[in-house]
Amino acid sequence: MSMTLTLAVLLPFLGAAGVAWGSRLGRPTAILLALLVVLMPAILILSLLDPLVAGETHLEHFAWLPAAGLNIAFRLDGLGLLFAGLILGIGALVILYARYYLAAEDNLGRLYAYLLLFMGAMLGVVLSENLIQMLMFWELTSLSSFLLIGYWRQREDARTGARMALAVTGAGGLALLGGILLLGRMTGSYDLSIVLASGDLIRAHPLYVPTLLLILLGIFTKSAQFPFHFWLPHAMAAPTPVSSYLHSATMVKAGVFLLARLFPALAGTWEWNHLVAGFGMLTLITGAVIALFQHDLKGLLAYSTISHLGLITVLFGIGTPLAAVAGIFHIINHATFKAGLFMAAGIIDHETGTRDMRRINGLWRAMPYTGTLAMVAASAMAGVPLFNGFLSKEMFFGEAVGVANAMALGWLLPVAATLAGAFAVAYSLRFVHDVFFNGEPVDLPRHPHEPPRWMRVPVEILVVICLLVGMLPALTVEPILHLAVSAVLQGPPPVHDLAIWHGFSPAVLMSILAMSGGVIIYSVRKPIYGWWDTQGGRVDFRRAYERLLQGLLTLAGRVTLWLDQGSMPRLLRLFVAVALILGLAGWWGSGSPLTGPLTLLPLDAVSLSTGLALVLAAIATLVWHRQRFTALILVGAVGLMVALVFAKFSAPDLALTQLSVEVVTVILLLLALFFLPQTTPEDPPSPRRWGDAVLAVLAGLGMSILTWAILTRPYESIAGFFLERSVPGGGGRNVVNVILVDFRGFDTLGEITVLALAGLAIFALLDKLRLSGQRVAGPATAWHWDRHPLIVASLVRLLLPLALLVAVFILMRGHNLPGGGFIAGLITAIALIMLYLANGVAWTHARLPDKTHPVIGAGLLLATLTGLASLLFGHPFLTSTFGHVHWPLVGEFEVASAMLFDLGVWLVVVGSTLLILIHLGLMSDASRDGLAPGTPVRGSGAGRSAGDSPPGPGC
C-alpha cells in the first residue's frame, strides 16, 4: 500500500527533532536542514500529482481501531493540494526569512523546530481522510501555535497571547470534536469520503442544527471570526515570521479550510447561509473598521486579516458554487499578499526598532525598495485592479449583489461589503502613507536602511505572485483553482471567468465606491482617530473573555474549597457519606430482596470461633487503638484470622500470601512506630466523634448487607474458561497462578511495576529524612531487654538457607501447587529480614548488599523480556509456552516460560520489600546511635562488628 502521504505528514514531525538537534551546528546548517524537511514532503506530494489531475482522489488507509471507526487515513484531493502548497511554499519562505529576522541571541533551532511541528500538524489537517484524525492534527496546530506565539517566553504579552489563543482555539476544538462525533453518528463513519457523500442525509437529520453549531464554533474560533476574533491581535506578540505564517497564511485558514472541506456535507440550508454569512459579515466589518485605528503595524495587519477571513467566510456562507470559487480564490490571494505584508512589517520593525505608525514616517528615503514591495502587497490588500486581491474582491462583490435579491435583508450584504471595502482601502493607504511618507520619522530607536538581500527575497517572491495572478489569472492560478474547487464542490466547477474586466456591472460600481470612499475616509482620518480614542474599545471582547475566565476560575476555586478545606478526615467523611447515599439509592431503586435464593453453607464450631476471634480482634484494635503497640499486635491477629478465612474457603494461595504479608506489614508498622508517638492523645467524646461512630457503623452495616446479598445469590462466572484452559493452554494446574503469570500476565506486569515504583518512591521519601526515634532513657526500655539474643541470632543464621530453600520450592511449584512468585518473594524477604532483626542491621548490612534497586530492575526486565520473547516467535506480547524436560533423579519436570515471568515477579517483590524495610531499619539504627545531625543516615553502620551494633527497634 502507498505510504507517500503518510510519510509526507510525518516527515516534518521527525524533521522538527532533527533540526532542533542540528541547529547547534550553526545557523546555516539549521536553515539547510529545515528547508530540506520542507522539500521532502513537497516532492512526495508532487509525485502524486498525475492521478490527481486526472480527477482521482488519492487515499491511504491503515487500520487502527476499526471497531470504533478510527483509522489512520490520508487523502489528497485538489483542496488538500492547494493548502499543502500554501503550507509548504510559504513555510519555506518563512524559514528563509526567519533566519534574518531573529536576533543573534534568539534560538533559531527552537523556532524552526516549532515551525516544523506546526507544519506537520497543518499538513495533517488538510490531508486527513479520517475526521477524528484530522481533529487530532487540528489540536496539534493549536498546541504548536501556543509554542510559537510564546516563543519569546520571557515576555509577558507573549505568554498572555499564547494562553489566550490556546484557550479560545482549544475550546473551539472541543466543540468541533462534539460536532464530528455527531457527524460520525449520522453517517456511520468518520471517513470524509462517506461524510461528503452523505450531504442530504446530514441536512435532513434532526441533529443537523446542533452539529452545525458545534462545527461552526470550532471553525469560528480557529479562523478568528466575530465574536472570537480578539485572540488574533494578541497573538501578534509572536515573532513576525510566525505571524506571517500562522496568522495570515495557514493556521487561521484552517477554519475556512474546514468550511470548504465540509461544504458538500453541511452547506445549502437556511441555517448555514444565515449563520455563516451573518457572522462572516460581522467579522468583515468589525475587522476592517478596527484595523484602521491600530497604531501598531502588526495590529493593523491582524485586524485586516480578521476582516479578510470574514470575507472568505461570507463567500462560503452564500453557498453558491461561484461563491465557493471566489472563496477559494481569495484564500490564495490573501495568503500571498498578507504573508508578504507581514514580512514587510517585520523588515520595518527589524530596521527601525518599533512598529508604532505614529513614529515610523517617511521611510521611503531610507528603504525605497522595501517600500515598493509593501506598496504592491498593500494594493492587493486594498483590491486595486491589476493586483490579485482585486479579482477575488470583484467576485465577492458580484456574489454579494446576487444575495441582495435572493435573501431577506440580503441588501445588507452589498452595503457591508462596500463599506468594508472602503475601510480596506483606507487602512491599506494608511499602511503605505503613514510608514513611507507622511513627514519625518519620530525618534526611531535605530537608523533604518534596506534589509539584507535574502531577507527581501521571500517578500519579492510573494509580491511577484500577487502581480502575476493579478494580471494573468487564467495562466497562473486557474489550474490549481480548478482542482481545488472540484474538490470543494465534489463535482465540476461552475463556469467562471478570471478576467480583469467583465464589462460594467454593479460590482464595478461597488469597487469604485469603495476606492473613493476609502480615500475620503483616510483623508478625514484625524478627527476619526480622535473619536475612536474616546469612544472606541467600548465593546471589548477581550475583557469579556477575561471576565469569563476569571469567573470560571473563581467558581472552580469555590467548589474545590467547599469540598476540600485542607482536612483529610472531613474529606473522608464526605466520601464515606456519599458512598453510603449512592449505595442506598441504588438498592432502593432496584427493589430487589436482600436475600438471594442460594443455599447456605452450614456453620461449624471452628469457623464460628475463628469468625468471632476476627470480630473481637478488630473491635479490640478499635478499643485500644490509643495504645499503639497493643493495637498493632491486634491488627496482626486480625490479619492472621483473615488468612484462616482464605484457607477455609478453598484459597490456599491467598492464605499463604496473607500470612506472609501480615508478617512484613507488622514489622513495617513496628519500625514506623519507633518514630511516632507511642500513644494517641485522648479524644474526648464530642458530636464529631459520635458522628464518626454513626458513619462507621452505617458503613459497616452497608458492607454487611452488600456481602450478604452477594453471597446468597447465584452468579455467572468466566471461571470455566480459566479452569478448562489452565492445563492445556498454560501448562499449570494452579489456576490462580496461571491466571497471574499467563492469562492476565499483562495485569501482573503492571502490578509489579506499581510495587517497584512504590518501593522506589519510599526510598526517595526516606532519602535525606531526619527523624529522631524514641529516646532511650535507660538500658531497659519497653523496646528491648536483650539486644540480640544469642540463640535467636544463631538459629536464624542456621535457618536462613532452609528458609531460602523453602522460598525456591514455593516459587518452583507455584505453577502447579499453591505458591508462586508473590508468595516466594515475601517468604524470601521475611527470611532476610529475620536475619536483620536477629543479628542487627549493621551485622547483616556488612554481609548483604544494601541497595536492592538492581534486583527490582532485574525483575522488571526479566518479566518484560519474557513477554517480549514471545514477539520473536510471532505471538502477541506475553504469550507463554511450556514443555516437559526429564531431569535425572527428579524425573519428568514441566518447564513453562511463564515460570521465568514468575521469577521476575519474585525478584521485584523481594527487592521492593527489602528496600522499604531495610532502609527504614537503617534509619532507626542511625537515630538510635544518636548521630550528629547532618551525618548521612544510610550506610552508617556498615563497618562495625556484630557485637557493638545497636538493635533495631521492636524485636
Add this chain to the structure above:
Amino acid sequence: MEILLSLAIGVLTACGVYLLLRAQTFPVVLGLTLLSYAVNLFLFASGRLVEGRPPIIAAGQTGYADPLPQALVLTAIVIGFAMTAFVIMLALKARAELGSDEVDAQGEPHGDPTGEERP
C-alpha cells in the same frame, strides 16, 4: 457461614472507617489496614464461598472455587502492602517536616522534633 462472613466484613469495615477518620496518622494507617482486609474479603466473597475445592486442577475433582477473584485478591494483598508502606512513609515524612503526627498538620515547617535547623 455466609452470615458470619458478612458480619466479619461489616465489623472490619466499621472499625476501619472509624479509625480512618481519626486525627493522627498511626490510627489512620491501622484503619486503612483493617479496611483493606474488609475489601479483600469482600472481593474474595464475590466468588462465593466454596469449601475444600481449591482451584488446583486434580484428577477426579469436580467443581472448583472461582480462581478469578482469588487472583485479583492475591495481587490486591501485595499492592495493599505497598500502599500501606507508602502511607506510613508519608506519615513519617510529615512528622519530620511538620513536627506533628496530626493528619491535618499544617503551616510553616518548624523544624523536626529534635529542634534541628532545617535549610
